Amino acid sequence: MLHLPALITDLALILSAAALVTLLFKKLKQPVVLGYIIGGFLVGQNFKLFHSIVEIESIKIWAGIGVIFLLFGLGLEFSFKKLMKIGGVAAITAVT
Numbered sequence: 163m164l165h166l167p168a169l170i171t172d173l174a175l176i177l178s179a180a181a182l183v184t185l186l187f188k189k190l191k192q193p194v195v196l197g198y199i200i201g202g203f204l205v206g207q208n209f210k211l212f213h214s215i216v217e218i219e220s221i222k223i224w225a226g227i228g229v230i231f232l233l234f235g236l237g238l239e240f241s242f243k244k245l246m247k248i249g250g251v252a253a254i255t256a257v258t
Contacts, residue, residue, distance in 0.1 A: 180198060
C-alpha cells in the first residue's frame with residue numbers, strides 16, 4: 163500500500179468535504195460559505211463520526227490559505243459601482 167504523508171491525506175479530506183457541501187448547499191440554495199463551516203466542523207477533531215484530521219499544525223496552514231482564497235474570491239465579485247450606490251445610504255444611516 164502506498165504511504166501518503168498526513169498533510170496530503172488531510173488536504174484530500176478537506177477538499178472532498180468542501181466538494182460535498184458545495185454540491186449539497188447549492189442544491190438547497192443556501193450560502194456555500196455556511197456549508198464550508200459545517201464541512202470543516204464535520205472533518206475536525208471535535209466530531210468523531212467521520213475520519214478526522216491527523217495533523218493540527220498543517221490544518222492551521224491550510225486554513226490560512228483557505229482564508230486567502232476566500233478573500234480573493236470575494237474581491238473578484240466586488241463591484242465598485244454597487245459600493246458607491248450603497249455607500250451613500252450607509253453613510254447617512256450611520257450618522258443618524
